[in-house]
Amino acid sequence: MAKKKQITIDDVAARAGVSTATVSRVLNGMNHKASLDTRTRIRSAVEELEYRPVRVGRALSMMQSPTVALLTPDTTNAFYASIADAIQTGTRRIGKAMILCNTREQAILQDAYIEEMRSHLVAGIALLGAVPSPGLERALADDMPIVFINRKSPYRADRPFVGIDNYAAGGDVAKHFMDRGYYPISVVRGPWDSSASRERFEGFRDALAASGHPIDPARVYDSDLSMESGYIQAEQLLSGPAPARAVFCANDPVAYGIYRRCGERGLSVPDDVALFGFDDNPLNEWLAPWLSTVSVPSVEIGTRVAKLFAGSGMASAREHPEQCIVPYQMVIRTSA
Amino acid sequence: MAKKKQITIDDVAARAGVSTATVSRVLNGMNHKASLDTRTRIRSAVEELEYRPVRVGRALSMMQSPTVALLTPDTTNAFYASIADAIQTGTRRIGKAMILCNTREQAILQDAYIEEMRSHLVAGIALLGAVPSPGLERALADDMPIVFINRKSPYRADRPFVGIDNYAAGGDVAKHFMDRGYYPISVVRGPWDSSASRERFEGFRDALAASGHPIDPARVYDSDLSMESGYIQAEQLLSGPAPARAVFCANDPVAYGIYRRCGERGLSVPDDVALFGFDDNPLNEWLAPWLSTVSVPSVEIGTRVAKLFAGSGMASAREHPEQCIVPYQMVIRTSA
DNA sequence: CTGAAAGCGCTTACAG
DNA sequence: CTGAAAGCGCTTACAG
Numbered sequence: 001m002a003k004k005k006q007i008t009i010d011d012v013a014a015r016a017g018v019s020t021a022t023v024s025r026v027l028n029g030m031n032h033k034a035s036l037d038t039r040t041r042i043r044s045a046v047e048e049l050e051y052r053p054v055r056v057g058r059a060l061s062m063m064q065s066p067t068v069a070l071l072t073p074d075t076t077n078a079f080y081a082s083i084a085d086a087i088q089t090g091t092r093r094i095g096k097a098m099i100l101c102n103t104r105e106q107a108i109l110q111d112a113y114i115e116e117m118r119s120h121l122v123a124g125i126a127l128l129g130a131v132p133s134p135g136l137e138r139a140l141a142d143d144m145p146i147v148f149i150n151r152k153s154p155y156r157a158d159r160p161f162v163g164i165d166n167y168a169a170g171g172d173v174a175k176h177f178m179d180r181g182y183y184p185i186s187v188v189r190g191p192w193d194s195s196a197s198r199e200r201f202e203g204f205r206d207a208l209a210a211s212g213h214p215i216d217p218a219r220v221y222d223s224d225l226s227m228e229s230g231y232i233q234a235e236q237l238l239s240g241p242a243p244a245r246a247v248f249c250a251n252d253p254v255a256y257g258i259y260r261r262c263g264e265r266g267l268s269v270p271d272d273v274a275l276f277g278f279d280d281n282p283l284n285e286w287l288a289p290w291l292s293t294v295s296v297p298s299v300e301i302g303t304r305v306a307k308l309f310a311g312s313g314m315a316s317a318r319e320h321p322e323q324c325i326v327p328y329q330m331v332i333r334t335s336a
Numbered sequence: 337m338a339k340k341k342q343i344t345i346d347d348v349a350a351r352a353g354v355s356t357a358t359v360s361r362v363l364n365g366m367n368h369k370a371s372l373d374t375r376t377r378i379r380s381a382v383e384e385l386e387y388r389p390v391r392v393g394r395a396l397s398m399m400q401s402p403t404v405a406l407l408t409p410d411t412t413n414a415f416y417a418s419i420a421d422a423i424q425t426g427t428r429r430i431g432k433a434m435i436l437c438n439t440r441e442q443a444i445l446q447d448a449y450i451e452e453m454r455s456h457l458v459a460g461i462a463l464l465g466a467v468p469s470p471g472l473e474r475a476l477a478d479d480m481p482i483v484f485i486n487r488k489s490p491y492r493a494d495r496p497f498v499g500i501d502n503y504a505a506g507g508d509v510a511k512h513f514m515d516r517g518y519y520p521i522s523v524v525r526g527p528w529d530s531s532a533s534r535e536r537f538e539g540f541r542d543a544l545a546a547s548g549h550p551i552d553p554a555r556v557y558d559s560d561l562s563m564e565s566g567y568i569q570a571e572q573l574l575s576g577p578a579p580a581r582a583v584f585c586a587n588d589p590v591a592y593g594i595y596r597r598c599g600e601r602g603l604s605v606p607d608d609v610a611l612f613g614f615d616d617n618p619l620n621e622w623l624a625p626w627l628s629t630v631s632v633p634s635v636e637i638g639t640r641v642a643k644l645f646a647g648s649g650m651a652s653a654r655e656h657p658e659q660c661i662v663p664y665q666m667v668i669r670t671s672a
Numbered sequence: 673c674t675g676a677a678a679g680c681g682c683t684t685a686c687a688g
Numbered sequence: 689c690t691g692a693a694a695g696c697g698c699t700t701a702c703a704g
Binding site: 115 | 402
Binding site: 357 | 696697698699700
């Protein structure tokens with residue numbers, strides 16, 4: 001893209017009086033194979049010429065580009081954005097750039113991006129909020145280096161994964177509700193496709209059942225994880241003869257939506273209804289400092305994901321798929 | 337990155353019984369140069385082999401990768417994220433992927449990314465919230481295809497730009513304040529480096545002065561565009577013998593911060609203090625539906641930016657730098 | 673309308 | 689420890 005003519009590895013080699021092969025080796029840190037003299041000559045040639053490798057040359061040669069793709073369901077969700085940011089920072093540290101793709105939870109888009117990223121020869125794909133799709137299944141069969149974030153792979157459960165133990169967290173929320181004696185209890189869960197949403201719900205449900213107070217199926221609502229859907233479901237949740245005393249929300253935005261409806265209805269949180277969120281969205285600090293939630297360590301997750309892509313394309317992770325379960329934290333504020 | 341052996345253009349050529357040159361031409365839409373028969377034979381070879389071009393090959397050959405870089409000051413700001421999303425959607429439409437880089441408003445990081453993106457041979461750089469830096473100046477001198485978003489180039493004012501007329505918008509806010517008869521008026525402006533922040537302030541200041549009520553310099557506060565800084569400045573703004581009756585905020589998050597402090601102080605918005613934001617952050621709809629603000633069309637901006645990168649790397653835009661000024665809208669809600 | 677061939681910038685067996 | 693050469697997948701003057 002520069003207008004100036006490119007300075008190539010050949011220019012460096014010429015200036016240093018060695019072959020391009022040697023320059024390449026030295027620049028790639030195979031120092032044990034070059035004499036000190038050679039190395040210093042090369043270093044200064046690089047300096048003087050201000051040589052910057054064209055990464056595409058290397059990419060073609062190695063059939064792998066120094067890039068990683070992040071597929072995310074919603075770029076404007078602050079929680080996802082925070083994970084994205086950590087991944088970008090982390091991949092940069094290992095010399096790779098991050099391509100951002102917005103799948104919008106759509107299987108079609110997800111497949112299109114997987115295919116495109118393959119043709120970009122990316123070193124790996126970080127799949128945040130995976131959705132079942134034929135292209136994903138195929139990519140997995142082809143052994144593409146994909147690491148799943150937050151939601152596990154819908155196809156091969158043993159694929160690399162970074163996230164929390166959602167089942168346990170759901171159970172913890174249930175216990176908290178029981179400790180407080182809230183009754184009746186409702187839940188607004190996320191999409192069933194999502195292992196994260198599903199496991200949260202299952203953990204919550206099982207813990208309630210285990211304590212002898214199984215949840216009433218009529219008190220289970222669905223959402224698409226948006227504020228809007230929380231707002232909409234709140235209408236049912238809060239009405240009828242036995243409105244919910246406490247609600248376990250699929251994520252924080254859902255809680256925001258319900259909270260808004262509470263305000264419109266003149267209901268007090270937590271006196272009339274208790275709300276429990278999930279993720280500890282970065283917005284909470286400023287916009288919902290009252291929200292009790294499960295804190296998911298987005299930065300740590302992003303950092304871990306990036307690390308998986310270090311070296312040449314997750315070859316190791318591919319052979320020894322890692323399930324990296326990071327700790328979550330119960331954050332009890334005033335809403336529950 | 338795939339495990340399967342690559343299917344190349346040569347395979348297609350062999351199968352179709354033509355040369356790779358011809359396949360390349362046809363696949364790149366130089367149809368007028370190929371007979372119908374040739375074209376159909378190639379199309380079906382592509383189908384049968386499920387050929388997907390390796391973009392890196394083309395990139396090296398053309399010394400330009402089908403990617404565009406977006407440098408943004410803050411990936412978690414929903415307003416920026418919304419622009420980023422529109423750019424990503426738009427670049428995809430023209431067959432390019434978007435690399436995301438977080439400059440955090442730091443000149444050093446901005447320079448590092450510019451350099452890295454150059455070595456990636458990106459087709460162009462979208463620079464959201466540019467900061468003055470030596471690397472940027474150099475890149476401009478080298479004629480790198482950079483388009484400035486929101487903030488104009490700190491070096492060559494004629495570089496491609498997409499954004500609103502901030503000066504006019506600042507003036508409109510001033511007029512609105514005068515219509516309402518607010519007095520005294522304070523302003524929390526953004527960084528001086530930023531043409532957007534500066535022009536907003538200047539337009540506001542000049543309009544007040546023109547009406548015979550120049551702003552008191554002691555009533556001008558600074559911020560870094562964050563909620564935190566709004567919250568902090570609010571302390572001064574709202575105290576003393578003559579607390580502000582109305583505040584023009586550098587952007588919406590600053591207004592959120594001030595609003596929070598108002599709540600803590602028991603001050604009512606707009607009865608005690610009127611607040612005017614900027615950008616119409618997507619969060620407003622759900623979290624600050626009361627905030628009067630200037631709506632900046634983030635989606636249109638992103639779409640326009642992407643269009644500038646169509647074809648081969650903005651060659652045209654480079655020669656005829658475009659200043660693309662999109663319309664803004666005054667959004668009067670209850671806060672002012 | 674089509675093909676043979678050189679070239680984009682880098683890496684890496686292979687031979688020394 | 690080092691170099692000559694082939695190769696990664698594509699594009700594009702050039703010649704026909």
